[in-house]
Amino acid sequence: MVENLKKYLKKYFSNGPRTAIATVLIMVVILTTVIFNMRKTIIVSVDGSEKTITTFSSSCRTALENNGVIVGPKDKTTPSLDSIIENQGKILIKRAVKIAVDVDGKQISIQSSEDNVEKMLQAEGLGLQEFDKVSPSKDMALKDGLKVVVTRVQTKDVKEVKPIDYTTTIKNDEEMEEGNKKVVQEGQPGEKETVTRIIYENGKEVSKKVISEIIKKQPVEKIVAMGALKVYTPSRGGKIIYSDSLRMRATAYTADYDSTGKSPGDSGFGITATGAVAKRNRDSYSSVAVDPRVIPLGTKLYIEGYGYGVAEDTGGAIKGNKIDLFFNSSSEVDNWGVRWVNVYVVK
Secondary structure: OHHHHHHHHHHHHOOOHHHHHHHHHHHHHHHHHHHHHHOEEEEEEEOOEEEEEEEOOOEHHHHHHHOOOOOOOOOEEEOOOOOEOOOOOEEEEEOOEEEEEEEOOEEEEEEEOOOEHHHHHHHOOOOOOOOOEEEOOOOOEOOOOEEEEEEOEEEEEEEEEEEEOOOEEEEEEEEEEOOOEEEEEOOEOEEEEEEEEEEEEOOEEEEEEEEEEEEEEOOEOEEEEEEEEEEEOOOOOOOEEEEEEEEEEEEEEOOOHHHHOOOOOOOOOOEOOOOOEOOOOOOOOEEEEEOOOOOOOOOEEEEOOOEEEEEEEOOOOOOOOEEEEEOOOHHHHHHHOOEEEEEEEEO
């Protein structure tokens, strides 16, 4: 191009001074016009603070460099540094700030010009997963000296099959003697499937919760029959089935005057309160006097050391847990005396 310009000037200067001068003036005008058209006035805004620069460059990067505007590696420019700029254009520069990030067991110092915490983490390859926690919040604007703490949160669902204990039901069996028992139905454990959600924060377990439970197999209850039949075995042998027992003070009486205040021939002699004839029968039921509030009249009894009796009589001194046993003779009364005995209510 230089050689062409020399040839061009030589040609025109050889035609005479006037022609040469005119040619030079034309070229100066053209060159001035070109240079003027290449000159651009640009507004540069750095973190909101604006200044105007002049440049002959069409490159954003070169325009800034030629005007001493330094752009750091983490600073953000709009448009980008490689963009073409136009006259009266505007370049926005956002300076990176220093951020301390505590994440994954490490403390990292970061320069970032992103808008908020979330975008900064994404740009640095530290993006948040679904359940991760971050402090301050993700939409917090960045500022110099900000400290960001990321807590990695992971969940794990653990499925287990667990046994279900069976229950034991006790049922009274009125046909089985007390003290005996029998397994009517064996118990069987059931099964349930549970899903437990375990939450870890930075690799450490922080909570555990059952989130579902499905019964796979119902347990079978165990049924045990317990003897409820009250049986007393006297020393003389045999078995007596009873519904209740009482501990009582037992005295004895006869039909004579000393016991009843009546003599043979007197009205009501030898007759009980129920109108029955007082009797002592070793092989069957004998007459006994009771307090009807404790033992109703007509109740059949078995008295320890005496035998079977029926509540047929009452007496002024027979109150509460007292019983008066009928004998045929005074010698038997004297022989019995006063005793504490077990009295069984016969079924």
